[in-house]
Amino acid sequence: MTQFNMKSDDVSKDIKLREVNNRDEEAGLLISRLKNEKIIIYCKDLVKDYAIGDFIVRAVDHISLEIREGEFVIVKGPSGAGKTTLLNLIGGLDSPNEGEIYNSMVKISAMREDALATFRLINSGFVFQNYNLISTLTAEENVMFPSKLAGVSFSNQRKRAVELLKMVGLIDRREHLPFQLSAGEQQRVAIARALVNDPPIILGDEITANLDLKTSDKIKSIFEQLKSEKKTVVIATHDTKLIDLADRIVLFEDGKIIKIE
Numbered sequence: 575m576t577q578f579n580m581k582s583d584d585v586s587k588d589i590k591l592r593e594v595n596n597r598d599e600e601a602g603l604l605i606s607r608l609k610n611e612k613i614i615i616y617c618k619d620l621v622k623d624y625a626i627g628d629f630i631v632r633a634v635d636h637i638s639l640e641i642r643e644g645e646f647v648i649v650k651g652p653s654g655a656g657k658t659t660l661l662n663l664i665g666g667l668d669s670p671n672e673g674e675i676y677n678s679m680v681k682i683s684a685m686r687e688d689a690l691a692t693f694r695l696i697n698s699g700f701v702f703q704n705y706n707l708i709s710t711l712t713a714e715e716n717v718m719f720p721s722k723l724a725g726v727s728f729s730n731q732r733k734r735a736v737e738l739l740k741m742v743g744l745i746d747r748r749e750h751l752p753f754q755l756s757a758g759e760q761q762r763v764a765i766a767r768a769l770v771n772d773p774p775i776i777l778g779d780e781i782t783a784n785l786d787l788k789t790s791d792k793i794k795s796i797f798e799q800l801k802s803e804k805k806t807v808v809i810a811t812h813d814t815k816l817i818d819l820a821d822r823i824v825l826f827e828d829g830k831i832i833k834i835e
């Protein structure tokens with residue numbers, strides 16, 4: 575009897591081991607495909623639910639999407655479609671309930687929060703609708719901040735911040751606090767901050783929504799430069815100027831991709 579039990583235990587261990595091996599082999603094959611095809615973002619069957627009490631909102635509903643290195647992708651769709659949720663998942667600000675995400679060939683959907691925080695510091699630059707600058711830091715200190723967290727030396731943090739503030743046309747505002755900057759200037763500082771650790775992917779959420787046409791022109795030209803540098807950019811927006819830069823437009827509705835143009 576004992577012997578029989580041992581055998582059946584051995585069989586189930588063997589089956590489990592084979593399942594693990596198969597999964598490892600599948601993951602290995604997937605990673606080599608991502609590498610060969612230069613796929614920097616891979617989403618498979620993503621689901622994100624938000625629970626408010628007993629009520630569940632499915633913000634992202636079985637999304638599969640692949641984005642290649644250097645692509646400029648626009649995500650478009652009505653309010654509540656799930657655009658912000660998708661960007662947050664891609665950049666590792668949030669984790670899915672189901673499905674897989676690989677960002678720069680790293681499976682981030684299975685990462686713990688602390689590892690994810692380090693990952694996104696280096697791999698994803700975020701630009702938000704409301705800028706999210708730290709109110710007590712100057713423009714220059716705001717730009718330097720993510721590189722400080724990444725352990726870059728002070729002199730290199732500063733050098734890079736100066737370079738980026740020049741790029742966004744705000745070197746003469748380096749000592750200004752956020753409240754001493756216009757909305758458009760704050761957003762340009764936020765873009766410089768997103769670029770400070772030279773992340774391979776830039777994610778933007780309605781980045782020109784609160785800005786006038788002239789300022790959104792300036793922001794467009796910054797993103798034109800990023801496009802020419804072959805940065806991967808994913809932006810949720812309705813701004814036709816930014817849409818003009820798109821290699822692909824992903825149309826979103828009710829948490830689903832309804833069309834890719």
Ligand SMILES: Nc1ncnc2c1ncn2[C@@H]1O[C@H](COP(=O)(O)OP(=O)(O)OP(=O)(O)O)[C@@H](O)[C@H]1O
Binds near residue numbers: 631652
């Ligand atoms: N933290 C949250 N808790 C609960 N529900 C949420 C949360 N975040 C988003 N949702 C819900 O998920 C759905 C998708 O929201 P999301 O913000 O991704 O939409 P969106 O396409 O970015 O909309 P908008 O164009 O208005 O920014 C919405 O129905 C929203 O109410």
Ligand SMILES: [Mg+2]
Binds near residue numbers: 657658659779810
């Ligand atoms: Mg949104």
